[in-house]
Amino acid sequence: MFKTGQGIDIVAEIGKISTLDGAWKLLKDNMDQENFAKLHKITNEKVIIKIANAAAMCQPESIFINTGSDADKKFVKDLALQKGEEKSLTMENHTIHYDLNEEQGRITDRTYFISNEDELVSTLANKMLRNDALKDVRDKMTGIMKGHTMMVGFYIRGPIGSPVSNPALEITSSAYVTHSADLLYRNAFDRFDEQAEKLGHFYANIHSEGQNRPEDLPNARVFMDRAHRTTYSINCTYAGNTLLLKKGNHRFSIDMAIYEKTGVELSEHMFITGMKGPGGRVTWFAGAAPSGCGKTTTAMAGDCFVGDDLAQMWIAEDGTIRSINPEAGIFGIVKDVNNEGDPYLMELLRKPGAEVIWSNVLIDDKLVPHWEGNGEECPDSGFNFQGEWEKGMVDGDGKEVPCSHFNSRCTLTYNQLENYSDSAEDPKGVETRVITYSGRDSDTMPPVWAAKNSDHGVVIGATVVSAATAAEVGASGVKRSPWANAAFIPGALGDYMEAQFQFFGSDSISDDKRPVMAGLNYFLTEKARGGDSSKLLGEKKDVRVWLSWLERKAHSEIDSIETPIGHIPKFEDLKNLFKELINKDYDEALYDKQFSLYIDIIVARIDMQKKAYGKEKNLPDRLFEVLDEQRAGLVALRDKFGPVVKPSQL
Numbered sequence: 024m025f026k027t028g029q030g031i032d033i034v035a036e037i038g039k040i041s042t043l044d045g046a047w048k049l050l051k052d053n054m055d056q057e058n059f060a061k062l063h064k065i066t067n068e069k070v071i072i073k074i075a076n077a078a079a080m081c082q083p084e085s086i087f088i089n090t091g092s093d094a095d096k097k098f099v100k101d102l103a104l105q106k107g108e109e110k111s112l113t114m115e116n117h118t119i120h121y122d123l124n125e126e127q128g129r130i131t132d133r134t135y136f137i138s139n140e141d142e143l144v145s146t147l148a149n150k151m152l153r154n155d156a157l158k159d160v161r162d163k164m165t166g167i168m169k170g171h172t173m174m175v176g177f178y179i180r181g182p183i184g185s186p187v188s189n190p191a192l193e194i195t196s197s198a199y200v201t202h203s204a205d206l207l208y209r210n211a212f213d214r215f216d217e218q219a220e221k222l223g224h225f226y227a228n229i230h231s232e233g234q235n236r237p238e239d240l241p242n243a244r245v246f247m248d249r250a251h252r253t254t255y256s257i258n259c260t261y262a263g264n265t266l267l268l269k270k271g272n273h274r275f276s277i278d279m280a281i282y283e284k285t286g287v288e289l290s291e292h293m294f295i296t297g298m299k300g301p302g303g304r305v306t307w308f309a310g311a312a313p314s315g316c317g318k319t320t321t322a323m324a325g326d327c328f329v330g331d332d333l334a335q336m337w338i339a340e341d342g343t344i345r346s347i348n349p350e351a352g353i354f355g356i357v358k359d360v361n362n363e364g365d366p367y368l369m370e371l372l373r374k375p376g377a378e379v380i381w382s383n384v385l386i387d388d389k390l391v392p393h394w395e396g397n398g399e400e401c402p403d404s405g406f407n408f409q410g411e412w413e414k415g416m417v418d419g420d421g422k423e424v425p426c427s428h429f430n431s432r433c434t435l436t437y438n439q440l441e442n443y444s445d446s447a448e449d450p451k452g453v454e455t456r457v458i459t460y461s462g463r464d465s466d467t468m469p470p471v472w473a474a475k476n477s478d479h480g481v482v483i484g485a486t487v488v489s490a491a492t493a494a495e496v497g498a499s500g501v502k503r504s505p506w507a508n509a510a511f512i513p514g515a516l517g518d519y520m521e522a523q524f525q526f527f528g529s530d531s532i533s534d535d536k537r538p539v540m541a542g543l544n545y546f547l548t549e550k551a552r553g554g555d556s557s558k559l560l561g562e563k564k565d566v567r568v569w570l571s572w573l574e575r576k577a578h579s580e581i582d583s584i585e586t587p588i589g590h591i592p593k594f595e596d597l598k599n600l601f602k603e604l605i606n607k608d609y610d611e612a613l614y615d616k617q618f619s620l621y622i623d624i625i626v627a628r629i630d631m632q633k634k635a636y637g638k639e640k641n642l643p644d645r646l647f648e649v650l651d652e653q654r655a656g657l658v659a660l661r662d663k664f665g666p667v668v669k670p671s672q673l
Contacts, residue, residue: 025249025282025514030139030153032251034229037161038076043068046075053078054086061088065177067216070192070225073253074175077194077229082166083173089201090177091210099174099205103198108260109380113390116378120199122261124409125240127383128430129263129270129510134245136274136513142249143515146639147505156246163242163257167231171196176204178268179211179218180226180276180335180349184450187288187335187347189276190218191226191268200230200265203380206436207352208268226275228267230256247274249513262354262382262432269354273333274511276349281518284337286525292508293334294318295346295453296325297444298567298574306574309334309346310459310543311507313489315429317461317545317566318507319355323365324566327444329453330437331355336455338526342533345452352436357384358429359396364563367441372433380434383408385426394427401426456536456577457570458527461543462489462504466551467628469618470561471569472589473541473576477527479589480540482649485520486632503635517641524643539577542589543569552616560617564607568600584673587656588625591618591670620668622661629654 040046050071051059065071078086089095100118103109109118135151136144144150151159174195181188190211193204211218219225233239235258243258245267254271256264263270276290294312297305305327312318322331330348332355339345355368362369371377372392385393385407393401404413408428416424437443446453460483467488474480484506503509505516512519527540545566549556572592575581583590594614601609629650636642660668 025142025278027250027252029250031157032253033137033153033157033160033248033255034073034076034080034253036157037165038079040072040075040079043071046072049075049079050086053083058086058088061090065216067219070215070219073192073227074194078173080164081168081173081196081229081231083168083196084170085172087172087174089174089205089210090212091205096205099198099201102172103202106198108197108199109202112381112386112392114379115375117392118380119384119386119392120380120382121408122383123235123237123240125237126243126259126261126264127408127428128261130243130245130259131510133243134264135247137246137248137250139250145509145512145514145516147509147516148513151246156248159244160246160255160257163244164229164231164255167233167257168196171231174198174201176201176210177212177215178204178208179215180208180268180272181347182448182450183209183211183214183218185335185347185452187337188218188222188349188450189224189226189272190215190222191228191272193228193266193268195228195230195265197230197232197260197265199260199380200262203262203266203354203434204268206378206380206434207266207350207354209351224252226268226272227253228256228271229253230265230267232260232265233258235260245271247271247513249275249278262434266354269333269350270511273349274513276335277508277511277519278513281514281522285522286529287338289336289522289526291334291336292332292506292511294322294331295329295334295348295455296322297327297329297446297453298570299326300571300574300578301580306457306577307346307453307455308457308459308570308573309336309455310461311484311487312461313463313487313504313507315356316463316489316507319353320364320563321459321461321543321566321570323367323442324570326442327446328367328437328440328442329444329447337452338529338531339451342531343536344455344532344538346455347450347452348447351438352434354432354434357394357397357431357433358427360394361396361398363398370441371435371439377435377439381432382434383428383431385412394431395425395429454536456538457573458538458540459543459573460484460487460506460541461545462487462507463546464488464544465546465548467621467624468542468544468547468588469591470544470547470565471541471572472586472591473539473573473583474589475585477537477540478524478645479649481520481523481527482646483540483542483589484523485646486628488628503632515641516639517643520646521643524645539573541573547617560613564605567604568597571600571604572596584670586620586673587653587660588620594670615669618670620657620660622657622666622668626654626657
């Protein structure tokens with residue numbers, strides 16, 4: 024069983040500072056009077072010692088304390104521009120950042136959980152034993168900030184006052200990372216002591232880009248020390264590897280939910296959005312999808328937007344599931360962001376007013392950003408992630424170089440979005456009535472289906488399948504992506520799965536407030552349903568229909584067809600919703616293609632899941648019981664109707 028506090032704290036072992044007096048002495052010797060005075064407002068002894076040990080290890084030239092004031096934020100942004108980590112663009116408050124060409128996504132092969140000898144770590148993750156990690160961190164981080172300013176930010180991952188918000192330090196030599204943190208998280212300097220004491224913990228993140236050269240990338244590392252809730256990020260600049268308030272601290276929050284608050288809390292890779300239903304009511308959704316699989320698009324399709332990536336969830340005293348977004352901004356992929364599918368986001372990206380950090384897009388000679396799939400004419404030349412670019416150029420392998428990297432991003436605060444909801448800052452969270460799971464599935468599942476019960480819903484999450492995405496360096500092909508969260512689950516997969524069954528099946532949830540759990544699939548192709556084209560069977564705007572059907576199902580206002588995999592919509596209901604919501608004609612021929620059950624393909628997918636999960640240790644029996652139940656039901660349908668079963672036959 025995993026426990027916090029076990030084993031040596033690596034930064035403390037390297038820094039050798041164990042007392043508050045020793046910490047203040049080192050800090051005074053390395054800080055100017057102004058920043059030393061700012062830091063003296065923090066009274067938490069463990070926080071001060073952690074910062075001092077980071078300084079002792081990294082040996083910066085100076086230390087800057089970011090209190091979140093306008094002056095401090097300006098200092099950070101000006102430093103990013105001065106260092107060349109960012110450059111100004113034509114649009115006011117827009118800047119561009121480029122990662123190294125060789126580092127355009129998460130370095131999953133160099134990302135490790137620091138583990139004690141007796142700890143189980145997820146089979147889907149890399150681990151390094153604590154003594155080996157100590158040697159590696161000491162070798163690569165000692166003196167890494169020489170000649171640089173160490174910036175220290177005090178943030179909270181969620182609204183201040185929420186029972187599931189987590190205070191976190193961001194310690195880095197990168198002004199770009201600090202600038203990003205100021206957009207993506209709530210600076211809580213003035214209340215950091217209060218929140219750390221109230222919640223009983225804080226996270227720490229220590230990063231340096233080093234010399235930021237391609238030859239250093241083999242020595243890039245990302246470490247998550249679960250026992251001491253500290254991350255280390257070395258020789259890298261891509262925000263997914265460096266801004267570890269995001270996915271690094273998400274991992275710590277998963278640990279806390281699984282091992283300390285089992286069945287009461289969850290930490291998920293989910294958007295949060297509200298859909299308006301009949302009478303103007305708002306029904307709140309949380310939904311998981313791997314990066315690049317429509318999560319941001321789904322979140323933006325909501326009428327009341329809260330977040331597009333992460334969710335902290337808990338069962339409240341009133342028997343409802345509540346959710347908050349630990350983030351306050353979006354670090355979103357811009358590929359295929361356009362006016363048709365993402366009008367709210369495009370408004371901020373193309374009109375003055377919002378502060379935006381762009382990364383890895385094409386910048387033309389007028390200093391205007393361009394990206395793949397934006398629905399606009401691409402210029403003939405410019406500068407992008409790999410240097411000077413012009414149409415038709417190819418790389419060393421003869422492949423055409425796109426105008427922007429597929430993992431190009433935009434970073435901005437949520438509250439600038441037209442559909443942003445003030446509920447995002449409510450520490451009580453939003454009452455969550457629908458949970459969705461989706462992947463990139465070209466041939467198997469329908470666009471939307473609802474689970475029969477919470478156990479079947481957990482299994483939908485457990486069996487997400489997706490294509491590898493641009494957010495992971497070197498990844499390719501189709502892979503399993505359980506809950507779209509597996510890459511971030513630190514411990515044994517069986518522990519996480521059992522916590523899911525306990526949470527969603529909890530007797531503490533009121534029966535009339537228990538959420539609908541459902542699958543979504545936007546990537547079904549014509550070819551998979553008898554056609555010749557790889558074109559999708561649907562459009563981006565259809566998302567509102569699938570979500571609205573689930574919204575009405577959550578309030579028991581719509582009927583459905585029961586199948587072995589769950590409940591699917593009736594044609595007439597969808598036809599009416601398509602016309603009402605997006606003024607689109609929806610015919611029965613398309614309905615049959617989208618919602619017929621292709622039995623052999625689904626059964627093969629179930630068999631693949633059973634085989635893969637059969638290699639795991641200590642999984643809940645309920646997973647296999649649900650899969651066997653679904654398989655048997657599908658085989659019985661095939662025996663009766665053949666390999667393709669239309670909804671009308673059910």
